[in-house]
Amino acid sequence: MSMTITEKILAAHAGRDRVFPGDLIEAKVDVALANDITAPLAIKTFDEIGVDTVFDADKVVLVADHFVPNKDIASAQQVKLLREFAMRQGLTHYYEGGESGVEHVILPEKGLVLPGQLVIGADSHTCTYGALGAFATGVGSTDLGAVMATGEIWLKVPPTILLRYTGALDPHVGGKDLILHTIGLLGVEGALYCAMEFSGPVIRGLPMHQRFTMSNMAIEAGGKNGIIEPDETTLAYLAERTSSRFEIFRGDPDADYERVIDIDVCQIEPQVAFPHLPSNVRPISQVGDVPIDQVVIGSCTNGWLEDLRDAARILKGRRAAKGIRLIIMPGSPLIYAMALKEGLLETFLQAGAVIGPPCCGPCLGGHMGILAEGERAVATTNRNFIGRMGHPESEVYLANPTVAAASAVLGWIGGPEEL
Amino acid sequence: MNIEGRIWKFGDDVDTDVIIPARYLNVSAEEELAKNCFADIRPEFATEAAVGDILVAGKNFGCGSSREHAPLAIKAAGIRVVIAESFARIFYRNAFNIGLPLLESVEASKGLSDGEKAAVDLATGKIEGLKGAFQAKPIPDFMAQLITAGGLVEYVKTTKIAR
Numbered sequence: 092m093s094m095t096i097t098e099k100i101l102a103a104h105a106g107r108d109r110v111f112p113g114d115l116i117e118a119k120v121d122v123a124l125a126n127d128i129t130a131p132l133a134i135k136t137f138d139e140i141g142v143d144t145v146f147d148a149d150k151v152v153l154v155a156d157h158f159v160p161n162k163d164i165a166s167a168q169q170v171k172l173l174r175e176f177a178m179r180q181g182l183t184h185y186y187e188g189g190e191s192g193v194e195h196v197i198l199p200e201k202g203l204v205l206p207g208q209l210v211i212g213a214d215s216h217t218c219t220y221g222a223l224g225a226f227a228t229g230v231g232s233t234d235l236g237a238v239m240a241t242g243e244i245w246l247k248v249p250p251t252i253l254l255r256y257t258g259a260l261d262p263h264v265g266g267k268d269l270i271l272h273t274i275g276l277l278g279v280e281g282a283l284y285c286a287m288e289f290s291g292p293v294i295r296g297l298p299m300h301q302r303f304t305m306s307n308m309a310i311e312a313g314g315k316n317g318i319i320e321p322d323e324t325t326l327a328y329l330a331e332r333t334s335s336r337f338e339i340f341r342g343d344p345d346a347d348y349e350r351v352i353d354i355d356v357c358q359i360e361p362q363v364a365f366p367h368l369p370s371n372v373r374p375i376s377q378v379g380d381v382p383i384d385q386v387v388i389g390s391c392t393n394g395w396l397e398d399l400r401d402a403a404r405i406l407k408g409r410r411a412a413k414g415i416r417l418i419i420m421p422g423s424p425l426i427y428a429m430a431l432k433e434g435l436l437e438t439f440l441q442a443g444a445v446i447g448p449p450c451c452g453p454c455l456g457g458h459m460g461i462l463a464e465g466e467r468a469v470a471t472t473n474r475n476f477i478g479r480m481g482h483p484e485s486e487v488y489l490a491n492p493t494v495a496a497a498s499a500v501l502g503w504i505g506g507p508e509e510l
Numbered sequence: 511m512n513i514e515g516r517i518w519k520f521g522d523d524v525d526t527d528v529i530i531p532a533r534y535l536n537v538s539a540e541e542e543l544a545k546n547c548f549a550d551i552r553p554e555f556a557t558e559a560a561v562g563d564i565l566v567a568g569k570n571f572g573c574g575s576s577r578e579h580a581p582l583a584i585k586a587a588g589i590r591v592v593i594a595e596s597f598a599r600i601f602y603r604n605a606f607n608i609g610l611p612l613l614e615s616v617e618a619s620k621g622l623s624d625g626e627k628a629a630v631d632l633a634t635g636k637i638e639g640l641k642g643a644f645q646a647k648p649i650p651d652f653m654a655q656l657i658t659a660g661g662l663v664e665y666v667k668t669t670k671i672a673r
Binding site: 115128129131132135136139140141142157158162163165166169212213214215217229230231232233234236237240241243245279280283284310313315368455456457474476477478479483 | 528537666671
């Protein structure tokens with residue numbers, strides 16, 4: 092009867108004693124999420140299905156975060172659709188304006204995702220919530236529209252790849268570097284259709300925000316979800332944010348894994364993913380001479396308060412190099428307020444940064460930091476595909492917040508020890 | 511169902527950002543999306559692709575963002591089947607959900623060339639190109655049901671809402 096944590100959560104939501112990889116199941120959904128890009132199509136699907144009300148007005152979450160503050164008339168029309176739908180359906184959790192931030196930052200912050208839950212989001216980075224011990228995966232708008240109508244989704248039970256991290260971490264290396272290294276190891280399709288489970292003493296030692304960063308990028312290896320078993324760190328994080336009850340699932344010691352990969356972290360340096368794939372990683376010592384035009388710190392990958400603290404430690408008393416556009420976007424209004432209170436924003440302003448509103452911003456080439464032809468950016472975001480942040484001839488290099496901040500000061504890609 | 515058309519060939523790891531760049535996602539109408547399909551890497555695609563054409567790619571087609579606008583744009587541009595070595599999982603769901611069939615075949619992916627004419631029998635997975643015939647993996651039963659129903663919306667209407 093042995094199962095992995097992913098299999099246990101899926102079995103529980105399908106009303107079965109057990110499931111096997113490859114099984115097709117109908118599962119009950121605890122949280123259904125969409126944003127200003129994906130919700131309009133999901134609402135269209137919902138209307139076409141022809142039911143009057145969503146399956147549960149407390150469980151459908153809509154967040155306007157991609158093209159907000161509305162960048163043009165068309166975007167404003169899309170958000171208007173969300174708002175009107177949310178009002179009509181009486182949704183408890185609809186967020187825009189000053190209540191909104193990057194969806195995958197504000198849902199955990201508000202305690203809306205709990206361990207053991209099944210979360211379906213019309214956004215590929217929905218896998219972020221795996222860090223809380225939930226099964227969370229991204230889907231498209233039609234799937235999400237059907238979930239809003241029925242509260243259920245068909246899923247194929249994925250086989251699990253167990254990743255075990257051991258050894259001593261370099262102090263400049265964190266969750267972002269571990270996941271970039273892992274994606275480099277597996278390739279962008281290395282975990283295709285699979286559950287990724289992050290485990291081992293190194294993961295146990297990671298603070299919550301770095302766990303979110305790792306789970307967030309599971310999709311960049313093709314993973315269906317990226318899960319971490321809850322522990323004291325998870326429970327302490329939740330205790331500050333919710334009083335809701337939840338069930339903790341743990342994998343059985345003799346569960347079947349498709350693969351077990353042991354990763355010794357001792358030799359891992361800060362990682363930089365070169366264009367145009369997140370798997371195209373190099374250790375910082377092998378980056379060479381790469382002059383840059385822009386630095387972006389923020390996003391669902393690295394928009395957490397601790398990420399801003401990391402950047403501020405580097406930027407304190409320093410300035411971005413002449414000609415470098417440094418853009419910093421806190422992940423949520425609460426993080427923005429905390430950063431203000433802690434003096435981080437003042438440090439950023441004195442360093443010559445532009446502080447953006449909590450939203451997805453330039454990560455996906457939406458707005459507020461688009462690159463011109465031939466320009467290069469270092470970003471703490473998650474994708475560096477062709478044209479991701481602007482012109483098809485521009486380039487994005489992915490890194491952790493410390494490397495990004497140091498690169499802003501240097502004017503080329505480099506780590507804090509080069510300052 | 512038989513499909514005959516010109517082949518549009520792409521490589522490995524074609525992501526949804528290049529299928530439809532985010533700057534065009536401020537609208538959801540598929541005919542608008544189709545105008546900008548592959549705008550950054552193959553600008554002639556949107557104007558030259560015709561109804562019935564076939565898209566062929568390598569590994570991990572449709573990786574990245576969950577945007578359903580990607581398969582919608584491809585379908586609205588005229589493509590009636592995508593053949594690849596493998597597909598990213600969200601794209602895979604999205605395509606079948608909106609009624610764009612996908613076939614997996616390593617041999618066809620390698621053996622078919624850009625610009626050639628090919629014929630595809632969706633029911634059997636048989637693909638006939640200039641240099642010979644290829645057999646794709648059969649479409650899984652559940653996906654075939656979705657296609658037969660006319661996509662997820664119709665499937666949900668008949669199997670869940672009605673019951």
